[in-house]
Each structure stands twice: as C-alpha cells, then as structure tokens.
Amino acid sequence: MTAATLDEQDLAALRAIDTPTVCNALELVAPSRRAQGFTTRPLVCVFPTLPPMVGYAKTATVRAREPGARAGATLRAHRFAYFEYLAEGPRPCVSVIQDIDSPRPGFGAFWGEVNTTVHKALGCLGTVTNGSVRDLTTSAAGFQLLAGSVGPSHGWIHLVDFGGQVNVAGMVVNPGDLIHADCHGAVVIPHAVARAVPEAAAKLARREAVILTACREPGFTLDKLKQAIGRADEIH
Numbered sequence: 001m002t003a004a005t006l007d008e009q010d011l012a013a014l015r016a017i018d019t020p021t022v023c024n025a026l027e028l029v030a031p032s033r034r035a036q037g038f039t040t041r042p043l044v045c046v047f048p049t050l051p052p053m054v055g056y057a058k059t060a061t062v063r064a065r066e067p068g069a070r071a072g073a074t075l076r077a078h079r080f081a082y083f084e085y086l087a088e089g090p091r092p093c094v095s096v097i098q099d100i101d102s103p104r105p106g107f108g109a110f111w112g113e114v115n116t117t118v119h120k121a122l123g124c125l126g127t128v129t130n131g132s133v134r135d136l137t138t139s140a141a142g143f144q145l146l147a148g149s150v151g152p153s154h155g156w157i158h159l160v161d162f163g164g165q166v167n168v169a170g171m172v173v174n175p176g177d178l179i180h181a182d183c184h185g186a187v188v189i190p191h192a193v194a195r196a197v198p199e200a201a202a203k204l205a206r207r208e209a210v211i212l213t214a215c216r217e218p219g220f221t222l223d224k225l226k227q228a229i230g231r232a233d234e235i236h
Helices: 008-015 019-029 072-087 113-121 191-216 222-233
Strands: 053-063 093-099 109-111 124-129 144-147 158-162 166-168 171-173 178-182 185-189
Touching (some): 008 053, 019 185, 053 124, 093 166, 093 178, 109 113, 109 124, 113 124, 124 178, 191 222
Parallel strands (some): 053 093
Antiparallel strands (some): 166 171
C-alpha cells in the first residue's frame, strides 16, 4: 500500500481512534512494531482537546543556538524550496521536525503565530517536534502542537534541512510516513496495515468491554473477573 491509497473514509476511521488504541491495534496487525515506531519521551500537547491528527509526514531539522550559514538570496531560496516541499504530495500532512541543537533542543522556537499559520495554509494539521513552541494564544486555530517544550524566544532558529529521516522523542520518521498523534504522543502507522487498524481496534474494544463491564457491575467478585477475562480471550 502506498500513502496515496488512503481515502477520506480511511482517514476518518483512523481519526476516530486515540493514539494509545492505535498502538494497541498495531500489536495485532503488525506485531513486529510493538516496541518501535512511537514517541517514547514526553511531549507537551498544547491543545489536548483537539481530535487526533492523521496525516503524511513532512520532515525537517532545525536549530537555534547559533545563526545559520545561509543568508540573503540563498536563505530565501532554501525557504521557498521548503514551502514547495510542503505543498507537494498527499494531504493532509503532519510536520515532524527534529531540533538538532545539542546538548538540549528547544533553545529557540520554530513554531509560533507565523509558522503555524503558514503551515496550516499549506495543508499541515499540526506538528510533532522535540523543539520548543511559543505564541500559544495566537497560533493558527486548530493547528496541533506536540512539542518538547514551551519557550518565549526563537533565538537563531533556522531550517537546516528537510525531506530526510528524523528522530523525534524516540520516534523515527521518514517522509511520507503515516502519522497518528494526539495528546498522548505519536505513532507511525505502516501503510500496509493502515486499513486494518480500525477493525483491530474495534476487536480490542469488544474484548476490553467484557472485562470493564464485569468490574463495574454490582456484586463484582474475583471469580467474575476471571470468567470475564476468559470470555474476552474468546473474542476473535
């Protein structure tokens, strides 16, 4: 399966599931992904009430501790090339940006009022970054920010490169990867199993419902829990 084969109905089905449930479903449909492909370090979710975002990764690297090497016409050309990169390919997209400042990323914020507005206009739903964000009250409406930190300044923030592999909070991402993200973090959904995830999630929900119902009913006992777990295991 390629990224272009998912239609709006497929994407909507994935948006109806939270990211932890997607991770659980992937354990069924892509067992080899159980211990990889998701964020493993905490991220700040600026807008936790927004629905999950599901889109194709647009990757880049940034840094802010020192000025970039590009200037003048070269800087402008690089920036325009990045915008062209954002504008191409399937929609919607999710910006996945690795801040490569060392020893600690997030010295200056790439994301603020201007960049959220520009990226939203170019088809991005939001970002997953280990860098910092700012302008929280003036960011583009509906644009999700999952970030390593929140800070007041952009420092010498500049785009280093784009369109390559990045690692954000332990999640390795390649351009075009299908990203699912919400207030819990983010995960890469392999294209080959993307359509199978909602069905697997529904199966897990049915199994969990048997156990949850037993625990919440009056007269709960350990024996009833054991019986419920047995019934849940029989759901395939």
